[in-house]
Amino acid sequence: MPDPRGDIRHNAPLGPLTSIKVGGMADALAACTSFDAVTGALAWAREHGAPVAVVGKGSNLIVDDAGFRGMVIRLTGRLASISVRGDRTLWCGGGASLPRAVQRAAAAGLAGLEFGASIPGTVGGAVAMNAGAYSSDLSHVLDWAVVCDANGRQRVGRDDLAMGYRTTSVAGDQVVAAAGFALEPGDPGRIRARLDDLRAHRRATQPQGVRTFGSVFTNPPGDSAGRLIEAAGLKGHAVGGARISPVHANFIEARSGASAGDIIALMDIARRRVRDAGGPVLHAEVRYMHPEWGIGAPPLAEIA
Numbered sequence: 001m002p003d004p005r006g007d008i009r010h011n012a013p014l015g016p017l018t019s020i021k022v023g024g025m026a027d028a029l030a031a032c033t034s035f036d037a038v039t040g041a042l043a044w045a046r047e048h049g050a051p052v053a054v055v056g057k058g059s060n061l062i063v064d065d066a067g068f069r070g071m072v073i074r075l076t077g078r079l080a081s082i083s084v085r086g087d088r089t090l091w092c093g094g095g096a097s098l099p100r101a102v103q104r105a106a107a108a109g110l111a112g113l114e115f116g117a118s119i120p121g122t123v124g125g126a127v128a129m130n131a132g133a134y135s136s137d138l139s140h141v142l143d144w145a146v147v148c149d150a151n152g153r154q155r156v157g158r159d160d161l162a163m164g165y166r167t168t169s170v171a172g173d174q175v176v177a178a179a180g181f182a183l184e185p186g187d188p189g190r191i192r193a194r195l196d197d198l199r200a201h202r203r204a205t206q207p208q209g210v211r212t213f214g215s216v217f218t219n220p221p222g223d224s225a226g227r228l229i230e231a232a233g234l235k236g237h238a239v240g241g242a243r244i245s246p247v248h249a250n251f252i253e254a255r256s257g258a259s260a261g262d263i264i265a266l267m268d269i270a271r272r273r274v275r276d277a278g279g280p281v282l283h284a285e286v287r288y289m290h291p292e293w294g295i296g297a298p299p300l301a302e303i304a
């Protein structure tokens with residue numbers, strides 16, 4: 001009989017499920033293809049007192065070197081599909097790739113999601129993080145989301161998610177299993193041209209062909225974390241296999257032998273040096289998977 005929680009694997013390596021590719025193993029990994037499988041997995045975890053962690057493309061995530069003593073949930077199959085519904089709604093499973101959703105919208109002549117073309121996450125992860133770029137973010141185009149927890153699922157409107165700068169009210173034991181975007185009809189040629197421009201801008205300004213997890217820190221009001229870290233003289237600074245990108249100082253690159261510990265140590269140095277130079281205390285944008293608790297803020301040193 002199929003497991004109601006979806007397809008379960010035990011002792012699953014998590015590094016390969018992230019863009020930075022560090023970290024240990026999860027006790028269990030559930031690949032869920034339906035809303036019922038998601039709620040089933042969450043209910044099972046609650047019943048057994050097992051911590052849960054939801055992982056999309058792992059493109060803004062550091063997994064601890066000791067891995068995770070709980071159940072990781074991922075969305076696949078129908079929950080990673082994309083379709084155009086009606087004249088201007090893009091339906092996406094929470095596990096769908098955001099860049100693929102952008103392509104699908106462009107092919108259908110629907111505009112508004114182009115800023116997401118180079119954000120290499122899933123739709124669910126992007127909703128949970130309120131991902132954004134170029135002065136836009138998902139709160140501008142999200143219409144509704146299906147959010148699952150251990151009690152079932154609920155369709156909520158954008159205004160129910162308290163979407164702010166890289167924050168939402170989506171909790172660690174909730175799963176954004178599907179989302180609907182309200183887009184505007186647009187000229188497909190113009191949409192494609194804008195996508196080409198945005199991708200070219202990325203290639204020119206951010207590290208390419210290396211393992212990263214996007215922005216390390218959020219930008220403090222009126223400034224940029226990259227500018228502050230660069231001004232502190234840290235471009236290219238390394239700890240073990242992790243180094244601050246010589247291309248953009250708000251990126252950390254993982255090289256051979258890099259560990260989660262190296263990355264956290266480098267983040268501590270960056271925060272300390274920016275503060276010592278009279279700058280603000282930087283806050284992590286990247287999420288961190290703790291071995292016992294699940295996903296939250298990285299364990300950085302206290303700074304006054």
Ligand SMILES: Cc1cc2nc3c(=O)[nH]c(=O)nc-3n(C[C@H](O)[C@H](O)[C@H](O)COP(=O)(O)OP(=O)(O)OC[C@H]3O[C@@H](n4cnc5c(N)ncnc54)[C@H](O)[C@@H]3O)c2cc1C
Nearest residue numbers: 056057058059060121122124125126128131132175176214
């Ligand atoms: C090269 C590069 C460039 C990037 N550029 C940008 C950028 O311009 N703008 C930007 O905002 N981000 C950027 N990022 C970061 C990242 O792509 C986004 O934060 C993305 O939204 C994360 O999605 P994910 O599926 O990879 O989430 P993950 O990294 O897997 O998880 C991140 C968080 O989202 C939660 N989560 C994941 N899926 C779900 C779900 N279905 N339901 C509920 N919670 C979920 C996780 O629990 C975790 O807390 C970049 C990353 C890289 C590597």
